[in-house]
Amino acid sequence: MKLKIACLPGDGIGPEIMSSAVQVLEQIAKSYQHDFTFSTNLFGGHAIDETGTSLPKETLDNCLNSDAVLLAAVGGPKWDQGVERPESGLLRLRKSLNLYANIRPVDVYDELVNHSPLKSEQVRNVSFVVVRELTGGIYFSEPRFHNENEATDTLSYTREEIERIVTYGFELAKTRKGKLTSVDKANVLESSKLWRKIVNELSSNYPEVEVEHILVDAAAMELIRNPRRFDVIVTENLFGDILSDEASMITGSLGMLPSASKSGKGPSLYEPIHGSAPDIAGQNKANPIAILRSVAMMLRDFNLVDEANSIENAIVNSINNGYLTGDLGGNSSTIEFTEQVVKELQFQTVGGTIR
Ligand SMILES: NC(=O)C1=CN([C@@H]2O[C@H](COP(=O)(O)OP(=O)(O)OC[C@H]3O[C@@H](n4cnc5c(N)ncnc54)[C@H](O)[C@@H]3O)[C@@H](O)[C@H]2O)C=CC1
Numbered sequence: 166m167k168l169k170i171a172c173l174p175g176d177g178i179g180p181e182i183m184s185s186a187v188q189v190l191e192q193i194a195k196s197y198q199h200d201f202t203f204s205t206n207l208f209g210g211h212a213i214d215e216t217g218t219s220l221p222k223e224t225l226d227n228c229l230n231s232d233a234v235l236l237a238a239v240g241g242p243k244w245d246q247g248v249e250r251p252e253s254g255l256l257r258l259r260k261s262l263n264l265y266a267n268i269r270p271v272d273v274y275d276e277l278v279n280h281s282p283l284k285s286e287q288v289r290n291v292s293f294v295v296v297r298e299l300t301g302g303i304y305f306s307e308p309r310f311h312n313e314n315e316a317t318d319t320l321s322y323t324r325e326e327i328e329r330i331v332t333y334g335f336e337l338a339k340t341r342k343g344k345l346t347s348v349d350k351a352n353v354l355e356s357s358k359l360w361r362k363i364v365n366e367l368s369s370n371y372p373e374v375e376v377e378h379i380l381v382d383a384a385a386m387e388l389i390r391n392p393r394r395f396d397v398i399v400t401e402n403l404f405g406d407i408l409s410d411e412a413s414m415i416t417g418s419l420g421m422l423p424s425a426s427k428s429g430k431g432p433s434l435y436e437p438i439h440g441s442a443p444d445i446a447g448q449n450k451a452n453p454i455a456i457l458r459s460v461a462m463m464l465r466d467f468n469l470v471d472e473a474n475s476i477e478n479a480i481v482n483s484i485n486n487g488y489l490t491g492d493l494g495g496n497s498s499t500i501e502f503t504e505q506v507v508k509e510l511q512f513q514t515v516g517g518t519i520r
């Protein structure tokens with residue numbers, strides 16, 4: 166298969182983990198005889214330094230003209246006080262590609278149950294997906310401003326925005342264990358009251374899906390108390406952002422969770438859920454698993470299922486062979502872990518098995 170992939174390495178650990186992702190994709194292309202082409206695009210803080218804006222037009226045009234976008238992470242203290250922040254480029258990119266559905270799977274590797282800060286019996290076999298609304302809510306609504314004495318953010322959602330993400334959640338739940346948990350704050354927020362009403366309306370189209378509503382504060386607690394109760398969680402932008410970072414620790418580290426952001430038409434974007442980790446940037450310490458699993462999600466979306474499975478298998482085999490980065494208590498570097506994954510891919514016969 167021919168695939169044109171726009172790569173956005175960004176800032177901090179971004180270039181280090183992007184290098185892992187590209188090496189793994191190159192090995193997949195070799196093993197399975199695909200024609201993958203990569204373009205590296207300026208994005209985030211580095212783009213501000215070089216062009217004055219975090220999302221240069223050339224980068225956006227190239228993303229729109231690619232089959233998929235692979236993003237590492239943006240941001241860092243260097244740009245925190247600037248007129249434009251790197252994160253605003255990410256928000257504009259998501260909006261420009263209309264990536265309303267952010268899919269964040271939370272799967273615990275058996276091999277890592279002892280690496281979670283939670284008890285192993287608590288986290289074993291946890292498997293759920295956070296479906297996060299990505300182009301609306303408080304990250305985008307107007308008015309928003311601050312001055313020396315006052316600051317305003319606005320949280321608004323339209324029926325259409327809620328319906329399309331909740332429908333995505335129901336459709337996904339249908340293909341899994343058939344349970345949808347809608348997370349809101351309907352005891353306080355008007356937007357959540359509309360959200361809950363729409364979930365209840367749509368539920369009549371999905372009699373096979375069990376629906377529950379949980380307030381976001383209780384959901385944060387339930388993620389720790391009994392994460393196995395979840396199958397598909399659907400929620401708005403800010404809640405999904407926060408809850409998925411929390412959920413990552415069930416799996417052992419923030420460096421584990423991948424994501425795919427989709428519009429239904431046009432290129433999807435694949436990125437780890439974590440940020441640019443300035444505290445470990447440039448030290449060859451970053452865990453590349455989240456971006457590698459984002460690559461696997463991308464390949465699966467192009468029906469390259471064996472290829473995706475072989476990446477997942479190579480990661481698991483590397484862990485079983487004792488390769489772990491520091492965030493998981495090991496001492497492998499980013500480069501060592503990546504080299505091991507590539508070696509595992511070279512060993513594997515074409516047509517890997519599902520874990
Ligand atoms: N999608 C993106 O590009 C995102 C960007 N950010 C930006 O990243 C910058 C740093 O934000 P933080 O709040 O520190 O969040 P962060 O996610 O970058 O890091 C939080 C903690 O997790 C660790 N960590 C994250 N990814 C890791 C990995 N792959 N391997 C090992 N350890 C990892 C970091 O070292 C740090 O201790 C900020 O500028 C923020 O705005 C934050 C979240 C998402």
Ligand SMILES: CC(C)CC(=O)C(=O)O
Pocket residue numbers: 252255256406438439
């Ligand atoms: C704009 C961001 C940096 C948001 C974020 O933390 C995320 O998407 O995970």
Ligand SMILES: [Mg+2]
Pocket residue numbers: 406407410438
């Ligand atoms: Mg986040």
